[in-house]
Amino acid sequence: MNEPERGPAPKTGGLFHWFDQRTGIDEILRKSLDEPIPGGARFAYVFGSALLLVFISQVITGAFLALYYVPSADHAHTTVAYIMKQVSAGSFLRSIHAYGSSAMVILLLLHVTQTFLYGSYKGRRELLWLSGCVLFALALCMAFTGYLLPWDQKAYFATVVGTNIAGEIPFVGAWIKNAMRGGVDMGTLTLSRFFVAHVFLVPAAIFSFIALHVYMFRKAGAAGPIHEDPLTPKLPPETFYPRQVVIDALFALVIIAVLAVLSQFLPFDLGPKANPADTRYLPRPEWYYIPIFQYLRYWPSSLSFLGVVVIPGVVAFLFASLPFLDRRMERRPWKRPIAVGAYVFILLALFGLGAVSYRNDRLDPAFATQLLAQQKAAEEFSQQPFELEVSQTSLASSSAAPTDPLVVAGEKLYQAQSCGACHGDTGAGTAAAPKLAGIKTRFSAAALAALLRTPSAKMTAGGMTPVTLPDPDLAALIDYLNSLK
Amino acid sequence: MTPPITDATGAPTQHTRRSYLGWLLGLCSAGVSAILAVPLIRFALYPLTAKTTETKWSDIGPSADFQEITTPIQRLINVEQVDGWRKQISDKVVYVTKTTGGETCVLSSVCPHLGCSVQWAVAQHQFVCPCHGATFGIDGARLGGPAPRAMDRLDSKVEADRLIVRYRYFRQLVPGKEVIG
Numbered sequence: 001m002n003e004p005e006r007g008p009a010p011k012t013g014g015l016f017h018w019f020d021q022r023t024g025i026d027e028i029l030r031k032s033l034d035e036p037i038p039g040g041a042r043f044a045y046v047f048g049s050a051l052l053l054v055f056i057s058q059v060i061t062g063a064f065l066a067l068y069y070v071p072s073a074d075h076a077h078t079t080v081a082y083i084m085k086q087v088s089a090g091s092f093l094r095s096i097h098a099y100g101s102s103a104m105v106i107l108l109l110l111h112v113t114q115t116f117l118y119g120s121y122k123g124r125r126e127l128l129w130l131s132g133c134v135l136f137a138l139a140l141c142m143a144f145t146g147y148l149l150p151w152d153q154k155a156y157f158a159t160v161v162g163t164n165i166a167g168e169i170p171f172v173g174a175w176i177k178n179a180m181r182g183g184v185d186m187g188t189l190t191l192s193r194f195f196v197a198h199v200f201l202v203p204a205a206i207f208s209f210i211a212l213h214v215y216m217f218r219k220a221g222a223a224g225p226i227h228e229d230p231l232t233p234k235l236p237p238e239t240f241y242p243r244q245v246v247i248d249a250l251f252a253l254v255i256i257a258v259l260a261v262l263s264q265f266l267p268f269d270l271g272p273k274a275n276p277a278d279t280r281y282l283p284r285p286e287w288y289y290i291p292i293f294q295y296l297r298y299w300p301s302s303l304s305f306l307g308v309v310v311i312p313g314v315v316a317f318l319f320a321s322l323p324f325l326d327r328r329m330e331r332r333p334w335k336r337p338i339a340v341g342a343y344v345f346i347l348l349a350l351f352g353l354g355a356v357s358y359r360n361d362r363l364d365p366a367f368a369t370q371l372l373a374q375q376k377a378a379e380e381f382s383q384q385p386f387e388l389e390v391s392q393t394s395l396a397s398s399s400a401a402p403t404d405p406l407v408v409a410g411e412k413l414y415q416a417q418s419c420g421a422c423h424g425d426t427g428a429g430t431a432a433a434p435k436l437a438g439i440k441t442r443f444s445a446a447a448l449a450a451l452l453r454t455p456s457a458k459m460t461a462g463g464m465t466p467v468t469l470p471d472p473d474l475a476a477l478i479d480y481l482n483s484l485k
Numbered sequence: 486m487t488p489p490i491t492d493a494t495g496a497p498t499q500h501t502r503r504s505y506l507g508w509l510l511g512l513c514s515a516g517v518s519a520i521l522a523v524p525l526i527r528f529a530l531y532p533l534t535a536k537t538t539e540t541k542w543s544d545i546g547p548s549a550d551f552q553e554i555t556t557p558i559q560r561l562i563n564v565e566q567v568d569g570w571r572k573q574i575s576d577k578v579v580y581v582t583k584t585t586g587g588e589t590c591v592l593s594s595v596c597p598h599l600g601c602s603v604q605w606a607v608a609q610h611q612f613v614c615p616c617h618g619a620t621f622g623i624d625g626a627r628l629g630g631p632a633p634r635a636m637d638r639l640d641s642k643v644e645a646d647r648l649i650v651r652y653r654y655f656r657q658l659v660p661g662k663e664v665i666g
Contacts, residue, residue: 064528068570075570082570088531089524242506249510256517388572 033245036237038224041244044118045222046251047111052210053252054103057259058142059203061097069149071195073188076151077273078389084270085386095263101143103259105288108139116322116343119331120223123230126323128216131209133320138206145198147286151191152381153374153431156274157283159194160186165296168304186276226331271378272430277421280432280463282370284361291350294357315346370431377431410480413473422463427484433462437484445478452477532569541565542649545581545641551589551648557582557605557612557623559594564652577652578602579639580612584624591641591650592625598632600657612636633660 020026037045068087070079083090112132115121121129148159163186167177182189223230238244275281285293299307318325326339333340361367414420414427422433429435439448451459452467452474467474531537543562545551551558557580566573578594596603601616611628612621619630627635641650656663 060525064525067529078570086531086535086570088527088534090528090531092524093528242503242510245510246506249514253517256521386570388567389570391568391571391573 033239033241035218035222035240036233037222037240037244038228038233038237039235040238041240041247042225043247043251044114045244046248047107047114048217049248050251050255051104051107051111054100054107054255055206055210058097058100058104061093061100062199064093065097066199071149071191073151073191073274075389076149076191077270080150080152080270081386084267084382091267092260092263095266095268096259098268099259099262101146102286102288103255104139105143107255108136112136113343113347117333117340118223118226119326119333119336120230121323122326122329122331123220123223125216125220125223125230128213128220129323130320131213131216135206135209135213138202138209141202142198142206143286143288145194145202148191148194149198150270151274152271152378153274153278153281154271154284154378156186156276157281158285158289159190161283161293162285162289163190165308168296168301168308170305170309223331226333228331230329230331267382269378269382271374272381275424275430277418277425278430278432279421280370281430282367282374284371287354290357291353294353318342373431404479404483406476406479407483409473410476410478410483413469413477414480417467417469417477427481433464436481439484440482445475445482448478448481449474537567537569539567540651540653541567542642542644542651543577545579545591545648545650548589548643548646548648551581554581554583554589556607556610557592559605562650562652579650579652580605580625580636581648582623582625589641589648590624591639591648593637593639593653593655595637595654595657596632597634597637597655597657598630603636633658634662637662 016026065083068079068083068090070076080094083094085091115129115132144159144162148155163177163180166180167173169176178184180190180193181187182193221233224233224235228235284290296308322339326336328336330336361371419436420426422430423436424430427436427439429437443451455464455466467477469477527534541564543564545560545562560579560581561576562579564575564577566575580592580594582590582592584590594602596614596616596619598614598617598619601614603612603614603619603621605611606613609620610623612623612625613619614630614632617631619632620628621632621636622628625636625638637653637655639650639653641648643649654665656665
């Protein structure tokens, strides 16, 4: 502990020597860089370090996004819009983060596929594989919880569906669903829960399991190519540094470039704020959840136990216990027809389900138009300039609440007739129907009354039903509509 | 256990080659990291380069209305204060009056003593604070009472024939005018 100073350090690399004496950095670097790779460096081994790179990018961009983001149903959407439309480089950083989640999923699939095809889970690597399975699940948790945070239409409805799926689990489903949502319905508590999971709990677990995964990997050693003995490697090894480091670095550059170009020229979109009353909204999860989404459609509620719990559970269990079941040392894929066949079958099934889902959406004209309208609404919202949120504590003058009794009565009718379901709670409009605020400038009261009594063909086609209120009520409703700004 | 490790080349110049490559790799990573840090720094320092908090100018009325005034006129203005991604809208009372030089000026009605709302007393022809009796002249100059300074004058100007003002809060109980928000 109290080792006396041994005079000046050697002149060559004095500072490094000083630092090394206190940290042992030299040995750490040597151990990590001189890791032997049987059979030499290969492109096939890049995916693990690429995943680590993207994860670190997610941590950094995520921490920066939290500088402006507020996890509350009131402010989440405004703050994300602020990041996208006002803050310097905000659109770029959020896009890197959002596309980063897709990059994670793609790299995970590549990493797992490489490990699987190379049989790199064999030879005392059960715990390495299991920690990888946990990381896989945690990464999917991050994707699911992060998706809700912008609180736009897409995020909200995808999470409604996602939590409903958990509700399908027999006996405990409703309980799990309510625990995830923080109540029976989706609301600001749901957002807080997802935020805490996304920012604190799951990342903490990921850090721990990455440490475990890397440790197990170093303990077992690199498995090498498919004809190598995974227990006692025989091929001449090459150190990790320099060739594998250079290959990894080049691949990292490719990932950075792809993410940066996408984020700069095709920023991730932000749709209009979540409107729970919009009953027409067609929820679609992010692409990597589409196959599961499509798969779950085939199960009627009477069989949901089988479809939602048993089959995915068995597949996940078999997948996780692979190194326990497949104990031969044979690694060549063509000599392992059952394992490789099952893996390829699952991959193809997922691709197939995804393709069927996209095809169905394109072929059904009602779906296609609605999805297009949703896409358009999101693009339009992205184009609009940022609007500051009016603080709740504002001592806003009389203009905020209607005082005219006719207008108040009209507002009640507007709510009772569920006009807001399509036109938005305050007539702001949704993907399903145009906005009513400012309608005063487009129609006279008489013209508006006539339109409400007998909607035009275009309105009827859009789902507008004739208003059958008595005349005085209709007048009140029109007064309310004319008061909307 | 494991066979001795050799580089792919195994050349005697291995050591220098490797350290040269190490420098090159380190330099490239540092360069790429520096480039990637640019958007992060711009993002984090955005509030230093853009106005994230500001009080917008509020409309008082047509400037012609205040040309010929002989006593202060009380007006209710709508103040919009921007704070990051939100704004606060509030109603504030101001007085439009004339300086001794005959120039139109706008005074905050908040008493610099303890913040009560100062009133124009018609009979006494001066501003009187109802709480502790501070008195001010028609131009807001301190006449008597506990107030440490004159009534606070707000930035005002005429734009497109309308008198506009930027509302501010000032620290109370200090002799100098200190903006606090």
